[in-house]
Amino acid sequence: MNDLIKIDKKYPECTGIDTVAWLNHVVGDHHDDWLAFLEKLNEQHNEDLRANTSPDFLHYFCERSPYTNRWISQLQEEIGMYLRAKTGQVYVPAHVIDNVYNHEISFSTVFQYQVWVKEEDAQRHHKTGEWYCDEFYYRDDVFVVTELHSGCGDVRANYGVPEIRGPVDSLCDARFLDWMIGWYITTSDGENADEDGVYSTGYSQNPTYHLTEALKGGAMRWSERYQCFVGWLNGRAVKMQPTCEAECN
Numbered sequence: 001m002n003d004l005i006k007i008d009k010k011y012p013e014c015t016g017i018d019t020v021a022w023l024n025h026v027v028g029d030h031h032d033d034w035l036a037f038l039e040k041l042n043e044q045h046n047e048d049l050r051a052n053t054s055p056d057f058l059h060y061f062c063e064r065s066p067y068t069n070r071w072i073s074q075l076q077e078e079i080g081m082y083l084r085a086k087t088g089q090v091y092v093p094a095h096v097i098d099n100v101y102n103h104e105i106s107f108s109t110v111f112q113y114q115v116w117v118k119e120e121d122a123q124r125h126h127k128t129g130e131w132y133c134d135e136f137y138y139r140d141d142v143f144v145v146t147e148l149h150s151g152c153g154d155v156r157a158n159y160g161v162p163e164i165r166g167p168v169d170s171l172c173d174a175r176f177l178d179w180m181i182g183w184y185i186t187t188s189d190g191e192n193a194d195e196d197g198v199y200s201t202g203y204s205q206n207p208t209y210h211l212t213e214a215l216k217g218g219a220m221r222w223s224e225r226y227q228c229f230v231g232w233l234n235g236r237a238v239k240m241q242p243t244c245e246a247e248c249n
Contacts, residue, residue, distance in 0.1 A: 002242070002244055004018055004244070005018065005181060005243075005244055007222070011150055012221070012222065015106075015242050016106035016108050016181060017107050017244055017246075019109035019110075021111070026168075027146075027165040027168050030163035031086075031164045032100055034082055037078075038068050038078070041067040041078065046064060047071075047096060050133045071147065072162045073097055076093065079093075079162075082164065083117075084130060087141075089118055090132040091116065091118060091119065091143065092116065093131055094121075094131070095132060095133070097113070099113075100102070100113070100115070100179060103179060104179065104205055104206050106180045106181040107179060109148055110116060110155050111146050111149060112146070113145060115133075115137075115143070115145075116142060116143045116144075116237040119195050121136075135165045137176065138169070138172055141166075141169065142166075142167060143166035144168065145162075145164050145165075146162065147162045148163075175245045175246040181207065181244055182197075182201035182204075182242070182243045182245070183197060183200065183208070183241065183242060185199060186238065186239050187239075188237050193233060193236060197219060199214075199247050202245075212239070213220075214234075215233055221232055229242075230243075
């Protein structure tokens with residue numbers, strides 16, 4: 001079974017992509033020294049506060065962690081500083097921050113992200129002055145800043161510390177933009193039951209939904225014997241294995 005997919009045996013429609021495993025596979029593990037970089041900024045912030053606090057009130061002083069409690073949008077300058085120190089090159093954001101929640105997805109956890117490209121690969125908007133790169137998904141040596149939702153509460157809040165991943169060459173080739181699972185369907189004797197790939201990623205906007213609609217009774221169930229989902233499709237008993245495009249890399 002694919003390590004990038006989380007199987008839900010009780011609720012098949014909830015089977016999806018393991019977000020953390022997928023990110024690690026597609027754009028690499030997060031940079032540990034980025035968190036250390038933020039912690040140093042926290043320390044400097046607290047030292048400055050102490051220096052500007054009256055001696056009479058120092059016993060009330062509480063250390064704060066402003067940099068590790070900020071969103072991606074609040075760390076733009078710090079991200080640029082870190083990437084320049086890391087690579088020796090100037091990096092800029094290629095687009096506004098996006099949230100996968102606003103799209104068709106199969107992720108187990110919602111996350112926000114922003115791609116950073118080398119300054120030479122980007123340009124400034126003539127009105128707003130903001131950086132952008134129209135084809136950032138084809139650029140080499142890009143970094144992806146991600147912010148995972150905690151799983152609790154409103155998706156408009158409750159996100160963790162932003163993480164930096166990369167560098168990556170061509171996010172498109174890495175399958176970074178493929179966010180849905182598809183299905184590989186065979187008959188009981190191993191014959192391909194979906195030769196046109198109707199229920200595969202790319203053909204359908206939501207393969208799981210369309211497959212469920214086509215199944216007899218809209219039902220699929222997990223089979224311990226076959227270690228896959230089973231059901232009836234077009235009058236035939238079929239086996240159904242969830243697939244993820246990133247597994248091809």
